[in-house]
Amino acid sequence: MRTEEIKASHTGYVTKGRLSDYAYDKAMSKAKVAIFNYRQRGVVFKGMPTSVFKVTSVDLHDPRFTAKMWECLDTSSWKPVLKESGKEVATDGQVRRFVVTGVVVDLGDRWMVQDYTLHRDQKC
Template sequence: MREIQIKMAADGDLHTEELAKYARGDAATDLKKSVLRNESMGIKFTGRPEMKPQVTAVNTEGKTATVTDCFDATSWKPVYKDSGKSSSSPSSA
């Protein structure tokens, strides 16, 4: 699902059919709202975040696993589409 989120943030397209493969309900609605809000402000994201998911526990009896992920957005920046300039406030850059 993260890959579709990154794609949506980069190009401003909702990718509705592709998104439906990974998210429904509130998760899909929240992603769409975020894309539409950014689009209305002329913002897109450049670069990409770093992700390092790892299985940290497995329960074979309960057939479950715990996954921990470090999500680093340092290289994933919001910019104005027209100018390419950062849309981050100085305190959040």
Template structure:
């Protein structure tokens, strides 16, 4: 994963994300790289499909997730020192939209964490 190595290729994000979600993830990856950050551990996801619209063009699925980041720790790549800010939330509620692309696969097109919402 790009965030754990510190040498991620934003072009590889296009395999899983498009549109606004791609832009946000690419910007987050760039900021982490510029700050010399990598992430240790892994987030835990628990996605739920709220709705699927196969009649729309492109087909869309609306999902929610409670992203558990308690074991996904940002550290300085140069020292391994944690840079977790005190009081940072460890569970983030996220709204997602996925769209089916012409080859039949799906990409996350919208990714919106809800700050302050518990899950």
């Protein structure tokens, strides 16, 4: 999912990639809203974030199997820029390394990210 989200942030359009192959429900909604809001302000992203993630638990007792994940997302090299000018518009003092937690669900033919939460108050 993260790879497709990065592609969408470079173009400003969720529909030009394969994000829907990896995210659905709240995760897809959050990604669409974020990309749309940036596009409305004329902002795209340059560079690539780095990420370290791990599965923290798996539940095989729900009607659908679920896994919880933890990620350390480092956005230091993933910069918001104005599409027209290329001018960087990152906010001074913004946390660039933070925790992301999420839920991944087995939909039968594949696992997809159902939801995620950015924890900008939790540095990693």
